[in-house]
Amino acid sequence: MSERFEMVFLGTGSPLPNPDRCGAGTVVVAGDTHVLVDCGWGAARRILPSGIRPSVINTALFTHMHTDHMTDFPDFLFLRWTAGAQTPLRVFGPEGTAEMVEGFLLALRRDIGFRMAHHGDKLHPDGIRVEVTEIPATPEPHAFLDITGLRCESFEVDHAPVVPAFGYRFSFDGRVAVLSGDTSLCDSLAAAARGADMLVCEALNVPMTEQRIAALKAAGMVRESALLADVPSYHIATDQVAALAREAGVGEVVLTHMIPPVANDPEQAAAFRAGMIDVYPGPIRVARDIERLPVVKRAS
Numbered sequence: 001m002s003e004r005f006e007m008v009f010l011g012t013g014s015p016l017p018n019p020d021r022c023g024a025g026t027v028v029v030a031g032d033t034h035v036l037v038d039c040g041w042g043a044a045r046r047i048l049p050s051g052i053r054p055s056v057i058n059t060a061l062f063t064h065m066h067t068d069h070m071t072d073f074p075d076f077l078f079l080r081w082t083a084g085a086q087t088p089l090r091v092f093g094p095e096g097t098a099e100m101v102e103g104f105l106l107a108l109r110r111d112i113g114f115r116m117a118h119h120g121d122k123l124h125p126d127g128i129r130v131e132v133t134e135i136p137a138t139p140e141p142h143a144f145l146d147i148t149g150l151r152c153e154s155f156e157v158d159h160a161p162v163v164p165a166f167g168y169r170f171s172f173d174g175r176v177a178v179l180s181g182d183t184s185l186c187d188s189l190a191a192a193a194r195g196a197d198m199l200v201c202e203a204l205n206v207p208m209t210e211q212r213i214a215a216l217k218a219a220g221m222v223r224e225s226a227l228l229a230d231v232p233s234y235h236i237a238t239d240q241v242a243a244l245a246r247e248a249g250v251g252e253v254v255l256t257h258m259i260p261p262v263a264n265d266p267e268q269a270a271a272f273r274a275g276m277i278d279v280y281p282g283p284i285r286v287a288r289d290i291e292r293l294p295v296v297k298r299a300s
Ligand SMILES: [Zn+2]
Pocket: 014, 015, 024, 066, 068, 069, 182, 257
């Protein structure tokens, strides 16, 4: 029997407000290992409803230093600590990760002292510590961690001007899942996705985004409209995801980080992925927050 290998979606949204979708956050579950990837707004609050105890997450990875991937990290640290963590959290990410962690810990410094003064030895001092390793940016998958059979590789994607930005490739028990991070169409993502059983990919629907840009402009929201018009340049369009997945022989596509935001509604999800099915023959899902999807052996 194959071991448990799942993607648990904490947040499937973007910086654009959406009541159904928090900022980016995914927990990779491989056997008893839990690895958090990104922790955007609201993602930490999705951990318990997802059936995961925060204290079992001992490793966190970051894809890049955009707010929608990191601002719930302080909340996660406290949830993990007060849930009983007794060891430091290991954090891996691109250049900038150490500075981000240091900044959050500085902001938390007084409260860490208050909690320890109030709760004494019920809180382990190591449970709020963080050990950061910054990973070099390489276009080819770079193995940086192996946790009881879960092999973690990073690869640089194209999210310029956000440099460096990473995607991650996870191999476990004969299966492979790739998380794109935020990226435009790029060769490194196509290479990393080759033969993956599951590709969890960010996606932007071009007609829906254009409609929204026009609607904002028509409503006199000129600045908002102009800002949204900048967004497509560093994201991957749904038709590009479909073509990449077909070329790379990916077993299953799971869309996340949807732009523009889509509600948890089958009609909107269908509209968002419209046209992809004509290009890519495999299953295509639009992920939801607090959804748990098994990585199934599919790619040949
Ligand atoms: Zn993002």
